[in-house]
Amino acid sequence: MKALKRVEIITGSLESSKVIRILDQNQINGYTLIKNVLGRGDKGEQDGEGLHNAFQNTYFLVACSEEELNKITEPLRKLLKTSGGVCLISDAQWLMH
Amino acid sequence: MKALKRVEIITGSLESSKVIRILDQNQINGYTLIKNVLGRGDKGEQDGEGLHNAFQNTYFLVACSEEELNKITEPLRKLLKTSGGVCLISDAQWLMH
């Protein structure tokens, strides 16, 4: 087992490529994402209705080391500030294989 | 960063509006939800088969303060008791923006 950070990012579907770009730029190779995620926040309801994914979120799960996390917090903060969304950070163990 | 509670609720799709009602009644504005979630529990398998979403779950993720959590635990407990489902609570940091 290895201790690491479990980073969850929820942001509008249209911004999801920007999250990936931040990960790429910081050489974070591993991540998981779920599309068609709904929710509600400061910017109102994302109810998935309509014919465009503008009203849907994407959920990201990134398991990374604390150093990696430190590299992405600032760019993520900036992104979330302009485009909305949230980022939660918690601790986890990685089952080595 | 701000410490808060990360609440996960998994319940039948047909009960999802009840979860939202509990959040609303307690002025918890932010939440995320994922539809078409499958699983197995005491009430058997939710395999998503068939033509009705009665056999699917909805997954909720709510990041809230400890006080907010305290307000919803009782109503949630009551809901889960009658309709089934689970609720997990863990700690997380909120990336302020």
Next chain:
Amino acid sequence: MKALKRVEIITGSLESSKVIRILDQNQINGYTLIKNVLGRGDKGEQDGEGLHNAFQNTYFLVACSEEELNKITEPLRKLLKTSGGVCLISDAQWLMH
């Protein structure tokens, strides 16, 4: 509330039945799963494109006791080693009902 382990497993969709088999063999009855999950890891990108679910992941969330976890770590490790995927373990409280 009851303290327990929150196990997350992300693996290729085609391997998801193997994860369920491991849970079954260890009498772990409760789990949640999300299909059509995308991501990137050592085995490259799972972008969900194409006409087969070979390029998609499945996400599992299993809340179980520490003893239950101990029973499945070895088989999970073996599975992830051959088929790829990740397993994250964290702590959580179970809202009793």
Next chain:
Amino acid sequence: MSSDILIQNLLNPAVLFFFLGLLAVFIRSDLEIPQPIPKFLSLYLLLSIGVKGGVELSHSGITSHVMTTLGIAVFMSLLVPLYSFYILKKRVSIYDAGAIAATYGSISAVTFITATSFLKDLNIEYGGHMVAAMALMESPAIIVGVLLINIYRKDKNDEETSYGSIIKEALTNGSVVLILGSLIIGLLGGERTEQALEPFTGDIFKGMLAFFLLDMGLLAGKRIRSLRKAGSFLILFSLIIPVINAAIGIALCQLFHINIGDSLLLVVLLASASYIAVPAAIRITVPEANPGLYVPMSLAITFPFNIILGIPVYYHILEYLNLHT
């Protein structure tokens, strides 16, 4: 002649695609029709059958024959769950008895639609009001089932089951709304609507039905596995109760001189069991009932039984009676 019709029904592409679905599950193929495609196909079938029924009804008008048929339909959808419940109560829990009773009192739209397609192959007409009969039979049994459970349960709930909400639920059920809505649209538009929509609701209908039955076969195949838990009493019940319901239906149709097309459809509605509306409603209102029983019973036994054997056999009996009476 009976065996002719039986074989012809077996060679119906829709029935064959159902078998293909079953087969795919048995050989553990990874063939699947991912959601929401089956849902799309089923919405299409309901919409199409509704519009066709409405257009038909705009030709025939609402006669006393129509009212009689609708009356029998609703009456039977109240009666069937009643006697089913008392048969079941001796062997299974009150909750399961009520849930299964509701399942068999309600109807299967796909069985009905397969029967309309069977009639079309034989060039036999049926009245548009039969579609209304189907919609009207969807919900009453749910209310009867829940009512019976509440009468017999020991631990009367603190919070009384709200019948208002069950009735509301039953009436605003998506498929009921779609069928009745499409029926009224067909009724209002008449010939003009028929012409406009025929290529969509008519021409490609059989193909869409065949495609959908492929999915039904896959679904039924998966549910067969969970039948082990049901036990032989419930398996027998799922085979015999449709026959009993059909027999009563045939008798009533003879009594009221209903024509053969409408008779077959009414009998099929009685013999069929719900696996969409009822499970959805019961899962909320009676969470104590085990969906591992009532879903596979209707989907993996009664449904295949009706579309493979039931429809041609009921038809043959009706034809025989019509010739000899």
Next chain:
Amino acid sequence: MSSDILIQNLLNPAVLFFFLGLLAVFIRSDLEIPQPIPKFLSLYLLLSIGVKGGVELSHSGITSHVMTTLGIAVFMSLLVPLYSFYILKKRVSIYDAGAIAATYGSISAVTFITATSFLKDLNIEYGGHMVAAMALMESPAIIVGVLLINIYRKDKNDEETSYGSIIKEALTNGSVVLILGSLIIGLLGGERTEQALEPFTGDIFKGMLAFFLLDMGLLAGKRIRSLRKAGSFLILFSLIIPVINAAIGIALCQLFHINIGDSLLLVVLLASASYIAVPAAIRITVPEANPGLYVPMSLAITFPFNIILGIPVYYHILEYLNLHT
């Protein structure tokens, strides 16, 4: 005659299915058409209307009449957001004013398609280039809206809004690409393409449209609830601005002697408001604007207004003017 056409339009199955969708929401039915089925239906409609337009255009060729019509279309899609913005600016924030202006300057493909189906019922021809007009009118208003916001906003952004990226976004918008692409495919293939694709893009078209409008009704019904927040000024705006735009459109069509089929479609494009392309673009470029305003305005008021009342009324006026001038 006007009321005749109005009633005939109301009995159009597509319009009736729209009402059914609305009704289902009001009685709180659980009827739903799950994603991505609506998306599939809308791609189908765009592809079909594109191919038809292209085939039509391959017959008529690109005449000066075509160029005039396209010119009016683009001109109006720049003008409408301009005056809309100045009307709105007095009552709502700069951001909402720009977003709503863009919404009404752009177009609704479904309204356009419903109008083509209305014309077909009356056996009135329209030019294939009208499909191109629709595609050309989708994006300019977005650029005008964002431009106006940037001129009037106080807190000039650090990072200047990149117009390049907005224009690129507008031109590579999925529905614009699909409509124009299908149009060119129809144009290149001509008669041969028509024959090959007609059963798909033509015969089942009305049925697919009716099915899609059922979903639009469900969607509009859900959005009506959020109209409370909009306030009476914006609700009135959503009813009056289409009429104003239509009136200007009618005048221009008379001035340039455009035939009645093309006129109706142009007027409908002007009167209609976007609820797909614009919300998507504005949500990224102007996150400050409230989608709780511009989406329900176009979807829950202007869209139903146009398909129920607007189309037959605009048509009646055009017909009256054609007879009396």
Next chain:
Amino acid sequence: MSSDILIQNLLNPAVLFFFLGLLAVFIRSDLEIPQPIPKFLSLYLLLSIGVKGGVELSHSGITSHVMTTLGIAVFMSLLVPLYSFYILKKRVSIYDAGAIAATYGSISAVTFITATSFLKDLNIEYGGHMVAAMALMESPAIIVGVLLINIYRKDKNDEETSYGSIIKEALTNGSVVLILGSLIIGLLGGERTEQALEPFTGDIFKGMLAFFLLDMGLLAGKRIRSLRKAGSFLILFSLIIPVINAAIGIALCQLFHINIGDSLLLVVLLASASYIAVPAAIRITVPEANPGLYVPMSLAITFPFNIILGIPVYYHILEYLNLHT
């Protein structure tokens, strides 16, 4: 004449929609056909082609000509991966060599279907057994590929690869089951099935194919980006091996006097490469192979090459040979 056929093929709406998809990716449009719509379209195409083949076969019967053709098909699907493997082994890893060999030994159903549509445009008949040939060619190459890898790999696995499970997997593959199942349904039902399903499986077929090829264009466009990693050897391989396979196919067809319709389809099957069944099977059985190589090779090079150039060129050569021998 060759260039005539080439141009006619390029103006085929299905091919043009493929280009539209490619174009949309290149201009970075957000056009997308969301899952599971492409999956629905592909199931529809397989079902339709299967039923048509079966009906056709019910007319022609299973002659010695049929058996010869099926024999060549299966023989070649064992031979192609063999020589492909030895060509590839010199340049890429054993795993990638085996995976790519399996890819090219197997077939692409969409390429086959596009070729049947090409033949239909020329009013040239083909035998229903060619659909069976397609189904039979889907899996053998996978088994050969895995076998070759296991012979040459150094680190012999602890747990021997279970050939039983690979063969089972290959035979119960969803698309094989659907094609063969539909074929048998068509064969059993004959004329009657054709009539019932024709509007669905026949009339709208070309439109559904065009729609599906739009998605294939989007998919191929996205995969082209990852071709950089493949290197020029593999890119050349993806262009040359289809031509070699086609040449062998043409020779065999001449040798066995197979008619031009069946010949073209057989040649196209040989020249085409799998991007559904093989990647799915290989991803589990040979996780060491890089899907970033074998998927884009077949999808982004060989597939477009065949539908744009291959089909008309193979046809022209066959026609030329038929005239001059």
